[in-house]
Amino acid sequence: MKVSMTVNGRPVEAEVDPRTTLVEFLRKHLNLTGTHVGCDTGQCGACTVHLNDRAVKSCSVLVGQAQGAAVTTIEGIAEDGGLHPVQAAFREHHGLQCGFCTPGMVMMAIDLLRNDPAPSEATIRQQLQGNLCRCTGYHNIVKAIQAAAATMAATEPAPTQMKEQLA
């Protein structure tokens, strides 16, 4: 079957098997391998992307469900070769160890900050329940998200929001 959608602002179209999950489509058809497959059972959140500006687990979404939608992956959040403030904060605060869960963590963090620009530590931990870090490096991830919230509040409008306004 044929699907078409917008991925990172670019219209894409492909002929796919209906069984294709969104993450397979992103990685295998579009070669966007920044989105990781961790558990492939909807538990770990490594495959988190934005579907119409909402964080979803792309292993738990059929490509058909994204028909006509706007999808944003980790490759689509930075502007002009720089880093998104959340990425910069993860680097600054060492919010990763092996890095495998990081794309999903960053995408979830951006969604979280969009809904709650100044989240408490408890809110951050609660909102990250669907993202597992097997290095158990949560402490610095939470710190990085708090730092990103502060940076983004100080430099409104943040890059992602600007992009949305332009889109």
Place this chain on the structure above:
Amino acid sequence: MYAFNYHRPDSLEAAIGLLRTCEDGLFLAGGQTLLQSLRQRLAQPSDLIDLGALPELSGIRREGDQLVIGAMTRHAEVAASDLVRQSIPALAALAAGIGDAQVRNMGTLGGSIANNDPAADYPAGVLGLGATVVTSERELAADEFFTGMFETALEPGELIREVRFPIPRRAGYVKFAQPASRYALVGVMVAESAAGVRVAVTGAGPCVFRVPAMEQALAQDFQPQALDGIEVPADELNDDLHASAEYRAHLVGVLARRAVKAALAGL
């Protein structure tokens, strides 16, 4: 996954028509359970009929003393809705505690109750609040909708359109979440309205159920201590690696008291 035909109809009539004409079709709502079931080859539908392009199945509105929620409304929308938070805060809290943030962004009310997982949260909300399930064919009271483990009164080809929740005087939902899945090890919804008190329990048994002894006691005195001495027999409760039947029976009592407290606090 076994192979299937995928459809994304743009009208309710087309969706129902497709299901009737295909060999062994299933409606796809948010897919947060169905997709994993397909992947594990626990289900083998000939056709999937995606309800994602039917905006008429989504939305939250108030009609008199009822809160009406469309079947395709996502858990995150219910959790964040000012209308739900003002009229039935316990329902907003229930939706906010389902799964995790990503699941709440995809999962739907209709999908959850059609699946009727014995440990899902919404069945306790729908039964505890005495809601009515409106389908493509008829209206079903919650008491007749949930019929057994993963079983409902829905007939083949029958589609849930919306759920009508009578707005209670006060209600509370408290669950003890299984820490890995965040499904309810046990969850209790307590609601008081002009029609009386309802207590619905999920997670503990093979299907959501009411506790008449607790309802009668709370109708006399809507206070946690009114439940003292009332026990739910462990005989028919779930017993698995997560908790024994006795432990679940104990939790029903503890969580029912906490749900009453939450209702009194207006949470």
